Amino acid sequence: MEMLSDEIKSEIQCGTGACPTRRCAILEALEIVQRRHGWVSDERLKAVADFLNLTVEEVDGVATFYNRIFRRPVGRHVILVCDSVSCWIMGFENILVHITKRLGIGFGETTPDGRFTLLPIQCLGACEQAPAIMIDGTLHGDLTPDKIDEILKGYE
Ligand code: FES
Known part of the structure; x- marks a missing residue:
């Protein structure tokens, strides 16, 4: 299959x-594949390498x-939880516990209904809004458990 x-x-x-740069081109190509297919399989990664002659x-x-x-395959929405210093100081632990309880999954897992995947990420570059998460590329900062509940309602 092509x-x-x-x-x-x-x-x-x-x-x-x-x-x-070559690195920029590779990242751009992988992001294009990911936007279309949701994730990048080994086969598609090889196809990108062949196509770029790398x-x-x-x-x-x-x-x-x-x-x-x-x-690896991910859910319809990917939640990236900032796991770095400013967020640790500002309550990362509470936020993570709340999200994992709410969704019933831990890092690297996807909800059984395929709605969310939860992943850690290093500093999102929004330390002044710590604790912060990113969902499908949108930043959410100054989080509290209540705020998280509201935010999650917006993702079906
Ligand atoms: S440490 Fe979390 S956004 Fe910078």
């Missing part, structure tokens, strides 16, 4: 055109470095 459709290939061609190791190195590239 792992990259013609549409994805042309999107990669356009998307990576302006990339100043080795699988080079592409895999970038995919592994950036934890926003998902190498």
Whole structure:
């Protein structure tokens, strides 16, 4: 089976055109694949490497470095919980306990209904809003348990 459709290939061609470095081009290509398929399988990673004329190791190195590239299937929404110093100080533990109780899953897991996947991430760059999480690329800061309940309602 063809792992990259013609549409994805042309999107990669356009998307990576302006990339100043090889690393940038790889990340851009992987993000395009992920937007279409939700995650990047080994087969698709190899197809990206072939298409960009790079080795699988080079592409895999970038995919592994950036934890926003998902190498396993994920739920409809991905919650990234900031697991770094400012968030630790401002109540990370409470936030994590609340989310895990609410959803019944821990880090690296997906709810049985496929609604959420929970993953840790290093500093989201929003320390002044700690504790913070990101859901599908949207930042949510200054979290409290009540605020989390409200936020989660917005994701079906
Ligand atoms: S430490 Fe959490 S956003 Fe920076």
